[in-house]
Each structure stands twice: as structure tokens, then as C-alpha cells.
Amino acid sequence: MISTNLHAAIEKWIKAGTWHANHPSDDERFYDMLSVAESEGAGNFDTEGFIDVASALAQKHHPRMNKDFLSDNIREKVLQAEAIMAYLFYKGRQQI
Numbered sequence: 001m002i003s004t005n006l007h008a009a010i011e012k013w014i015k016a017g018t019w020h021a022n023h024p025s026d027d028e029r030f031y032d033m034l035s036v037a038e039s040e041g042a043g044n045f046d047t048e049g050f051i052d053v054a055s056a057l058a059q060k061h062h063p064r065m066n067k068d069f070l071s072d073n074i075r076e077k078v079l080q081a082e083a084i085m086a087y088l089f090y091k092g093r094q095q096i
Helices: 004-014 024-039 047-061 067-091
Strands: none
Touching (some): 004 024, 024 067, 047 067
């Protein structure tokens, strides 16, 4: 389940029109969001919950974007998130 804090961080990241563009500001928001997720437990990252929330928020904030485009980009980002969270869990870090 996605917490209120993580939901807010996902929304902050995804509401930017360039969230999918790998611009440094977008990357910073993405990593800030992952920092919130990590603070709640890197080993408990809810991939499906993340996809559901990110998809709903992307459709809310970007209703004119192609749904397949949104889905593809969210899945690409979730792969990045899973890799980062797995690394943090493995290393036993407390914060990014």
C-alpha cells in the first residue's frame, strides 16, 4: 500500500509535464520520491501500488497524453525504482 507521504511525492514528480524526459529537475523529483519510499522501508517497495498510483496521477495531470506512452514510461521508471530500492535494501542504507 502506498502511504500518503509517498503518494504526495509521486504526485510532485509526475505532475511536471516533463516527468518522463530525464531532465535533471525531473530526475531530482524522481529521486526525492524514492527517498520517501526508502524511508518507509526499501525492502517493502510496493511495485504494483506504485504503478497504480503513478498511472492514475499521470492520467489526472496529463489527460491528453497517450495512455500507452504513459504506461510505457511508468514501467520504465518502475524498473529504475526497483533496481535502486533493491540496492538500498542490500546495502542496508537508511536514506538516499
